[in-house]
Amino acid sequence: MSEPIAITVDGETVTGLAGQTVAGVLLAAGRLSWRRTRSGAPRGVFCGIGACFDCLLTVNGVADVRACRRRAADGDEIRTQSREEGA
Amino acid sequence: MTHVVIVGAGPAGLAAAEHALAAGADVTVLDQADVPGGQYHRGASHRFEALLSRCTWWPESTVWALEGKRVHVLRGPADGTNRRRHTLEPDALVLATGAHDRVLPFPGWQLPGVFTAGAAQALAKGERVAVGQRVLVAGAGPFLLPVAASLLDIGAGVRAVLEANPVRTVLSGWSWRAAAHVGKLNELVHYAGKLARHRVPYLLGRAVVEARGDDRVREAVTARVRADWSVVPGTERTYRVDALCVGHGFAGQPELAVAAGCVLDGGFVRVGLDQRTSVPGVFAAGEITGIGGAVAAAAEGAIAGWAAAGRTPGRALLERRDHARAFARRLAAAHPIGAAWPGWLREDTVVCRCEETTYGDLKSAAADPATPGPHALKLGTRAGLGPCQGRMCGAAVAELCGGAERHHRPIAQPIRLGELAEPKENP
Numbered sequence: 001m002s003e004p005i006a007i008t009v010d011g012e013t014v015t016g017l018a019g020q021t022v023a024g025v026l027l028a029a030g031r032l033s034w035r036r037t038r039s040g041a042p043r044g045v046f047c048g049i050g051a052c053f054d055c056l057l058t059v060n061g062v063a064d065v066r067a068c069r070r071r072a073a074d075g076d077e078i079r080t081q082s083r084e085e086g087a
Numbered sequence: 088m089t090h091v092v093i094v095g096a097g098p099a100g101l102a103a104a105e106h107a108l109a110a111g112a113d114v115t116v117l118d119q120a121d122v123p124g125g126q127y128h129r130g131a132s133h134r135f136e137a138l139l140s141r142c143t144w145w146p147e148s149t150v151w152a153l154e155g156k157r158v159h160v161l162r163g164p165a166d167g168t169n170r171r172r173h174t175l176e177p178d179a180l181v182l183a184t185g186a187h188d189r190v191l192p193f194p195g196w197q198l199p200g201v202f203t204a205g206a207a208q209a210l211a212k213g214e215r216v217a218v219g220q221r222v223l224v225a226g227a228g229p230f231l232l233p234v235a236a237s238l239l240d241i242g243a244g245v246r247a248v249l250e251a252n253p254v255r256t257v258l259s260g261w262s263w264r265a266a267a268h269v270g271k272l273n274e275l276v277h278y279a280g281k282l283a284r285h286r287v288p289y290l291l292g293r294a295v296v297e298a299r300g301d302d303r304v305r306e307a308v309t310a311r312v313r314a315d316w317s318v319v320p321g322t323e324r325t326y327r328v329d330a331l332c333v334g335h336g337f338a339g340q341p342e343l344a345v346a347a348g349c350v351l352d353g354g355f356v357r358v359g360l361d362q363r364t365s366v367p368g369v370f371a372a373g374e375i376t377g378i379g380g381a382v383a384a385a386a387e388g389a390i391a392g393w394a395a396a397g398r399t400p401g402r403a404l405l406e407r408r409d410h411a412r413a414f415a416r417r418l419a420a421a422h423p424i425g426a427a428w429p430g431w432l433r434e435d436t437v438v439c440r441c442e443e444t445t446y447g448d449l450k451s452a453a454a455d456p457a458t459p460g461p462h463a464l465k466l467g468t469r470a471g472l473g474p475c476q477g478r479m480c481g482a483a484v485a486e487l488c489g490g491a492e493r494h495h496r497p498i499a500q501p502i503r504l505g506e507l508a509e510p511k512e513n514p
Contacts, residue, residue, distance in 0.1 A: 020216070021213075032199040033302070037443055038443065045210075046440070047205065048206025048207070049187055050119070053475045065165065066165060066166055070164060071164070
């Protein structure tokens, strides 16, 4: 887990290390939340192992991917999402 | 040759694989992750290469449904599209699907920066990411200690570790002799030493009762609690934090066992002496049969694997499991959940994180004679109907509303409609 990778989050480039999950890359880059609930409240990682579904985001156009379960790949295009968008 | 399929490559599943192989079975091991080890052996997947080279090893494999022993699997990146679809028809099935943290709700627990203890551990051990620099670790149970140690190992600052149970409850369950017997004493001494060297206080009888912040957690309010976890008024203390890690024990992940039709007892899969469930040919091992930690899980897995391959487990295997289980029962008694925890809640406290159902919503629905039973309660408040399907809130909602927790989730793991509609099987 040492090779640098770069992904984009809502168009902005974020760097991480090969082997990290999307959640790991985002947290290491100082981002704590990337989803909004129906009420508009921000959410990010909670359980970290795929049980809570709080960390959902859009990866390469596919919505509702658990950031803590998906290994980040160089060039991934990530979009934050809201409950309405993902529905 | 007997074909044994094992779902889950954590301590229980890997021990099952080893023993099923030793008993002469043809073994397939599936796991959702792309590396073996589960949550416990995170970062140590290389240790299992030799074992898995003798099995059919399917990483990145999501079991989304069971029909008896028929296993429906999607293979490919988590929550992706176009995962490959497979069906397996084994002679015996071992379910070793593990557990996730249980977290009781409290005001503000939905704020970003509040993590489960397990999340902090996974990020620290698996990804070398610290969830914060001023971290408070709180809840109940011995797991809080390795979590704090992992945070310290990657350079995070830990403000304190708070165990809600008072010292006499904790000591009533811990037995040095039992701990030494299952090899837990060294671990405990190691963690205690690490906390001491970093001057991290371990406080008992103190709980986090509120997280505060606007867009993220900034403060954690703690309070002294009595043995039943009722708050002692006037003992509140506020910590400035950038992360809060909370765990009140664990909940098993029995979805697949429920799908297979296995009988549960109090949320855990009921097993016989050789880890056999109520469904012929289906075995269960590890945290889904009761929370016991990695040693007990591995001991159960060994028996399950041996029995699934058609052999009768010997006395040594059974004794190893019984010792580990006995220690686990003592630990559970040392770190119970206090019945007065709902005293932390306010009307507007979110209980169901997905649907943002509040304690007030639940109370009024539970008091309404028009919504008797858990089904009407869920439909009326939407508690448990969001993406996690009650995994996070189920136990709390059941307790607050006086019902039994329902573990039935029609789809055990999410599957995209396109994948469901795709009839093509892969060989």
